[in-house]
Amino acid sequence: MKKLLMSAMIMAASVGLVNAQTTQRQIVEEGGTGPYKSEVVGDASCPGFTVYRPQNLKELVAKQGALPVIVYANGACFNNNVEMRLLLSEVASYGYVIAAIGPYDEADVMAQWRGVLKSAYPETKGEVVMANGEKILPLTPEEIKARQEQQAKERAEAAKKAKKNKKQAAPAPMQFPTYPKMLLEVLSWLTDQNAAQGSEYYHCLDLDHVAAMGQSCGGAQVLGVAHDPRIKTCVMLNSGIGDMEMMGSTKECLKNLHQPMFYMIGGPGDIAYANAQKDYERIADNIPVVMLNSKDGHSGTYYEKHGGNYAKAVIKWLDWQLKGQVGQSALFLDDEYLKMKFPEWQGVRKNF
Numbered sequence: 001m002k003k004l005l006m007s008a009m010i011m012a013a014s015v016g017l018v019n020a021q022t023t024q025r026q027i028v029e030e031g032g033t034g035p036y037k038s039e040v041v042g043d044a045s046c047p048g049f050t051v052y053r054p055q056n057l058k059e060l061v062a063k064q065g066a067l068p069v070i071v072y073a074n075g076a077c078f079n080n081n082v083e084m085r086l087l088l089s090e091v092a093s094y095g096y097v098i099a100a101i102g103p104y105d106e107a108d109v110m111a112q113w114r115g116v117l118k119s120a121y122p123e124t125k126g127e128v129v130m131a132n133g134e135k136i137l138p139l140t141p142e143e144i145k146a147r148q149e150q151q152a153k154e155r156a157e158a159a160k161k162a163k164k165n166k167k168q169a170a171p172a173p174m175q176f177p178t179y180p181k182m183l184l185e186v187l188s189w190l191t192d193q194n195a196a197q198g199s200e201y202y203h204c205l206d207l208d209h210v211a212a213m214g215q216s217c218g219g220a221q222v223l224g225v226a227h228d229p230r231i232k233t234c235v236m237l238n239s240g241i242g243d244m245e246m247m248g249s250t251k252e253c254l255k256n257l258h259q260p261m262f263y264m265i266g267g268p269g270d271i272a273y274a275n276a277q278k279d280y281e282r283i284a285d286n287i288p289v290v291m292l293n294s295k296d297g298h299s300g301t302y303y304e305k306h307g308g309n310y311a312k313a314v315i316k317w318l319d320w321q322l323k324g325q326v327g328q329s330a331l332f333l334d335d336e337y338l339k340m341k342f343p344e345w346q347g348v349r350k351n352f
Contacts, residue, residue: 018045020193020200024104027055028085029131032093033306034315036060040089042104049186050081050100052092057204064095066206068322069190071183072100073218075238077247079177082107083116084215086131087307087314094315095323097205099186101178101218110134113303122297124269131305180224180247183212187230209322211235213314216272216298220246227256233321235314236263238298242275254282262317262332263291264310267346270298280348290317290332290349294342309342 024042031037036054043051054060054067061067072088074081081088081100086109088098110132117128121138128136139147187210193201212231214222219239224247226234240263241249261283265276276291283289292313294300301308313331320328330337338347 019196019198021045022200024106026106028089028109029306031055032090034090034093034095036093036095038089038092040085040104046099046186046189047103048079048101048182049189050102050104052088052096052098052100054092054095054097057097057200060095061204066204067095067097068206068209068211068318069187070096070098070211070213070318071187072098073178073180073183073212073214073221074101075216075218077178077217077221078102080105080107082109083112084302084307085109086305087302087311090306090311091315091318094319096318097190097201099190101182101186110303113299117299117303120297120299122266122269122295122299124267124295124297128303130303178221180221180249183221183225184228187228206322208232211318211322213237214239215300215302217246219272220244220249223249223253226253226259229258231259233260233262233317235317236261236276236279237310237314238264238266238270238272238300240265240272240275240277240279242278244275251278251282254279255284257283257287260288260321261290262314262321263289264300264313265291265293266297266300267293267295269295272298280350283350285351288349288351290347292332292338292342293346295344313342 021044022041023044026040028040038052039055041051075083079102081102082105088100092098110130113130117136130136190201190205191207193199194203194205194207196202209232210230211233212222212225213235215237216239219236220241222234222236223241241251243251263276265273267273280289280291300310302310316328316331319325331341332349333352338345
């Protein structure tokens, strides 16, 4: 039902030629560090998505030309993109229009990350400092013990309940509130807006240069639509399909790739690490692919100021792949440059 509703909203905007209508707006971290200060907007004609874009879009396009487009899918396949707000705002400030799955939301980014980091503290990092300067400490031995006891209690209660109800029907499989095709639906909406005279995006979008990007489960959604010829590169953040099946994607999706791929992974402490390694090995010899590994675990640096080093790497990849800035390729092709910029990172590449 949710899928049908979302599709209906997208189609209504398209068929009815409803022009973009920005109704909500916020500035994050003073608009980022890029040359084009960004903003986060909610649009009445596309309520299931959030758009990250440069401020004064029309003026910028008049000077610089149409901007490349990114469609983004969230970690855990959530219908909410607040956790990635710092990174997405930062990327937009370098001249990109990003449509992210999830309705506009002004929830506190730090509040979103506080609990995540506390429960999944990256042991490879000596200290975790969020963008607001707040330090997150790992769980104390007492907290760990209390958590383990609570988890054991919950497992025992679940086992007891299952034994009592063993003759009942199996529970329904977990349902996700989002689905891969949403990335293509919002790309079609942007395409319509780019062609609609009077739209905020009229002739503002460079639809010959489109990236699909996703974090964790969102990466599975990216693989599910990567076959689409409109997508010119994919960015996989803390993600890999390996031997899993997720959101309808499997290792078979790797056979449908036709564009350069970038995997940004958090090292062996990242739960996506093993899957990403398998993807890298399985990607065909005609597909350029780069994989960088940091020591940041599955949470990357998304909670750091302006999205941290992950944002820097993503911007360099997009500038190279979508804007043709060959100088930005050094991070991905030159081991000495990588060592100089990010000495703790490791990188591999093939098919260039």
